[in-house]
Amino acid sequence: MAKEDTRARIIAEGARIVHLKGFHSAGVQEILRAADVPRGSFYFYFSSKEEFGLALIDYYMEYFLGRMDAHFRSSGSSPLTSLRAFFNEKLEDFRDAGFQGGCPIGNLAQEMGDLNEAFQSKLREALEQITERIAHCIRSAQEQNEIDPALDPLKTADFILNSWEGTLMRMKVANDDEPLLVFDRMVFEHLLGQ
């Protein structure tokens, strides 16, 4: 039980540090120090840095999907309005974070996606889970005549997610909200607008 608690603390601190610095740059000792765990005990909790990285993806996804599901469950708006509001809620988060960090899943996909097969398949699955939720929203919006039924829900959702990831990458160098405002306008007024 204590071992599980410590492991969870390492993951939580690791998630924060990897989000800001990247997976390769985040040192194991730095993460242990932040988690207040004795130097050198990393391999008591994880068989490898890879296993730790894969656990980070689960951690990020549990948070993100939980938040996404809570948003859609509690939203009293139409599916399209609710989807737009979700992205604009994230925009507020990024304003608060000074446009730093971006998407932890997107960062790992960029850094590790073509270097490590275990990361690749886990990240592919993670992004597909997000896509599936966006697609569900698009289908509901189509049933309510909010979105053109000619748009393929899954491909449209994939495109929106990929565009969002690129938007967050651009945000890091723009250091302002302009890329996010452009995303909002282009996706919701032009692509999905009727």
Add this chain to the structure above:
Amino acid sequence: MAKEDTRARIIAEGARIVHLKGFHSAGVQEILRAADVPRGSFYFYFSSKEEFGLALIDYYMEYFLGRMDAHFRSSGSSPLTSLRAFFNEKLEDFRDAGFQGGCPIGNLAQEMGDLNEAFQSKLREALEQITERIAHCIRSAQEQNEIDPALDPLKTADFILNSWEGTLMRMKVANDDEPLLVFDRMVFEHLLGQ
């Protein structure tokens, strides 16, 4: 003169290695070895790894903008057809590369964009130069009634570039051309289609 040649060789080899592994992960000694330059002589050519990284951005951009300009100059097609063909040419490149590497500028933006101010401003400028060329294309297409004049050329170009960058990130984990095909269809048949 010999010093300049050696520097150029380090940049060319460094560009290849950083493209595949990322900036932090690419070791200085590994790059020198690939460039066939004596171990330990890196700081004879660059004041810092940062200066080397900034030189890489110039190197990537010179190649990319050169290719982009040559494509549009030699294209006998309409502006919109020519823009679509440019992205599809890149799709063929990525097929040949086994969907590895992605965009060197996007990779650096993701990795370094919010960590280092010199990278941030240089990468912002680089992405703006690409945006400007896409916007020029969109303006020409609007003049020829190929694209809805209601679309703001610069914002549309920014969105297309950001979507493309996110598409290349997704490609790394998808390990196939599906994200690129989705980009092509969503941008050229839905967003810009009339």
